[in-house]
Amino acid sequence: xxxxxxxxxxAAITAVGHFLPERRLTNTDLEQMVETSDEWIQSRTxxxxxxxxxxxxxxTAYMATQAAQELIDTHDIDPATIDIIIVATVTPDMLFPATxxxxxxxxxxxxxxxxDLSAACSGFxxxxxxxxxxxxxGRAERVLVIGADxxxxxxxxxxxSTCILFGDAAGAVLLEPxxxxxxxxxxxxxxxxxxxxxxxPAGGSLRPxxxxxxxxxxxxxxxxxxxxxxxxxxxxxDVCTDIMERNDLSGNDVDYLVPHQANRRIIxxxxxxxxxxSDKVMMNIDRYGNTTAATVPLCLYDWQHELRPGHNLVxxxxxxxxxxxxxxxxxxYDGSEYAD
Numbered sequence: 001x002x003x004x005x006x007x008x009x010x011a012a013i014t015a016v017g018h019f020l021p022e023r024r025l026t027n028t029d030l031e032q033m034v035e036t037s038d039e040w041i042q043s044r045t046x047x048x049x050x051x052x053x054x055x056x057x058x059x060t061a062y063m064a065t066q067a068a069q070e071l072i073d074t075h076d077i078d079p080a081t082i083d084i085i086i087v088a089t090v091t092p093d094m095l096f097p098a099t100x101x102x103x104x105x106x107x108x109x110x111x112x113x114x115x116d117l118s119a120a121c122s123g124f125x126x127x128x129x130x131x132x133x134x135x136x137x138g139r140a141e142r143v144l145v146i147g148a149d150x151x152x153x154x155x156x157x158x159x160x161s162t163c164i165l166f167g168d169a170a171g172a173v174l175l176e177p178x179x180x181x182x183x184x185x186x187x188x189x190x191x192x193x194x195x196x197x198x199x200x201p202a203g204g205s206l207r208p209x210x211x212x213x214x215x216x217x218x219x220x221x222x223x224x225x226x227x228x229x230x231x232x233x234x235x236x237x238d239v240c241t242d243i244m245e246r247n248d249l250s251g252n253d254v255d256y257l258v259p260h261q262a263n264r265r266i267i268x269x270x271x272x273x274x275x276x277x278s279d280k281v282m283m284n285i286d287r288y289g290n291t292t293a294a295t296v297p298l299c300l301y302d303w304q305h306e307l308r309p310g311h312n313l314v315x316x317x318x319x320x321x322x323x324x325x326x327x328x329x330x331x332x333y334d335g336s337e338y339a340d
Contacts, residue, residue, distance in 0.1 A: 171297025
């Protein structure tokens with residue numbers, strides 16, 4: 001997208017919500033499951049623990065609904081006034097109906113239509129841009145954007161290269177028109193030539209579930225970690241500096257970097273490239289791990305109490321596809337009113 005014209009309304013984030021399962025899977029727990037150690041995991045990823053949804057009959061739609069309901073309750077939103085629901089996820093409850101439809105039913109948003117968006121760890125950022133386009137065009141007044149993933153459902157807990165990384169969670173934001181604050185610019189990319197580096201091999205129309213695919217473990221995510229790491233460092237750093245240059249921003253102008261929580265080393269490299277000190281970087285990877293589409297809204301929720309109208313935020317992600325991007329937005333409300 002291009003930067004907005006002066007006549008367009010901006011799409012501002014006016015509320016946030018989140019959901020975290022109660023169960024904590026610590027590095028010590030993983031030491032009992034695979035050949036690894038707390039020191040090894042922390043030194044390479046920054047993760048200490050992650051949350052796991054282990055309630056029978058509950059999955060991504062449940063977590064997304066809980067995050068949305070918290071947003072509705074905390075900010076006194078009438079669900080009937082929500083126009084569109086977009087759920088970013090790679091772990092829907094089922095291929096169809098869309099998770100957004102299940103959430104719409106559970107929160108009572110009877111006037112809303114919705115859809116799911118699949119872009120792996122970049123899903124929330126891409127969904128945010130989609131939601132903003134409906135606000136900017138005047139086609140919607142309230143868009144609920146949710147990032148939610150039950151990564152434990154597609155994680156092989158005998159594969160030490162991937163099981164240490166992922167957790168389950170959901171985060172939600174509400175977009176509304178504003179004359180002053182909101183999404184200013186976004187730069188998004190995709191490169192399918194590297195699609196084999198991070199994927200879920202089976203379960204789609206090419207390789208439907210069968211005894212063969214289940215026995216082969218092809219319904220678990222597969223990642224070639226080293227090249228993904230290299231692409232992520234380059235991609236997130238490049239796109240963040242790109243969006244700063246497009247909007248004439250220096251490190252001093254950015255109040256917070258809101259990065260996808262994949263790996264602490266990737267986050268540090270991105271912040272260094274942008275010229276940001278650590279106090280300007282939102283980071284909760286130590287507590288939650290990589291929750292895929294939920295990482296960015298979880299950061300916004302955790303730092304909400306620090307945010308004030310006009311704060312400049314740069315959001316950035318990198319995920320399977322390969323997909324990556326960055327968004328520049330100005331915060332719209334005083335988050336101190338919602339401090340825990």
